[in-house]
Amino acid sequence: MDKIGYYVKFRARTGQRDALVKILLQAAELTQDAPGCELYIVNTTPSEDDVVWVTEIWSSAADHTASLSAPGAKELIGQALPLLAGPPERIDLHPTGGVGLHT
Amino acid sequence: MDKIGYYVKFRARTGQRDALVKILLQAAELTQDAPGCELYIVNTTPSEDDVVWVTEIWSSAADHTASLSAPGAKELIGQALPLLAGPPERIDLHPTGGVGLHT
Numbered sequence: 469m470d471k472i473g474y475y476v477k478f479r480a481r482t483g484q485r486d487a488l489v490k491i492l493l494q495a496a497e498l499t500q501d502a503p504g505c506e507l508y509i510v511n512t513t514p515s516e517d518d519v520v521w522v523t524e525i526w527s528s529a530a531d532h533t534a535s536l537s538a539p540g541a542k543e544l545i546g547q548a549l550p551l552l553a554g555p556p557e558r559i560d561l562h563p564t565g566g567v568g569l570h571t
Numbered sequence: 572m573d574k575i576g577y578y579v580k581f582r583a584r585t586g587q588r589d590a591l592v593k594i595l596l597q598a599a600e601l602t603q604d605a606p607g608c609e610l611y612i613v614n615t616t617p618s619e620d621d622v623v624w625v626t627e628i629w630s631s632a633a634d635h636t637a638s639l640s641a642p643g644a645k646e647l648i649g650q651a652l653p654l655l656a657g658p659p660e661r662i663d664l665h666p667t668g669g670v671g672l673h674t
Contacts, residue, residue: 511667513663552668558574568671
């Protein structure tokens with residue numbers, strides 16, 4: 469299975485989490501039509517007020533890489549960066565199966 | 572939105588990761604018919620050989636709780652526990668939107 473997944477942790481500057489969520493939801497809209505995008509879910513977490521987690525699954529690493537240069541992607545990244553308290557952290561995943569995974 | 576999500580991190584005893592993946596995939600099959608189960612994806616990760624991450628989304632916390640007492644759930648938990656090097660860790664999430672989220 470070539471599918472790849474990511475948990476991406478964004479830490480917003482104090483008071484900027486909701487603005488960051490808004491931008492990441494725009495990124496989700498943009499990503500919706502990107503080839504190979506199977507999951508791009510934006511989450512807050514009750515355990516850390518400034519953190520936003522994005523759950524991603526792509527049909528291949530190449531599809532993910534291509535999406536980063538899709539029209540509008542760079543602009544959104546440019547809008548998000550000033551809101552961040554530090555660089556995003558990423559957990560790389562290999563989805564093996566389960567409920568909700570495209571087969 | 573009442574939906575809740577989890578990233579659950581399981582650390583297997585050395586050499587037991589694949590056996591743990593098998594059990595968690597059986598749990599996914601069991602969970603498939605559980606009311607409110609929207610996502611239950613079992614992942615390995617290239618960064619930690621003994622770790623298995625499960626991505627979950629439920630329509631409500633109550634649905635998730637109910638699933639833990641579904642027929643067969645306790646048996647699977649009983650099979651998984653001896654394979655673990657320690658208790659699972661869980662990141663609680665509130666999905667806000669994105670691609671692949673049931674609306």
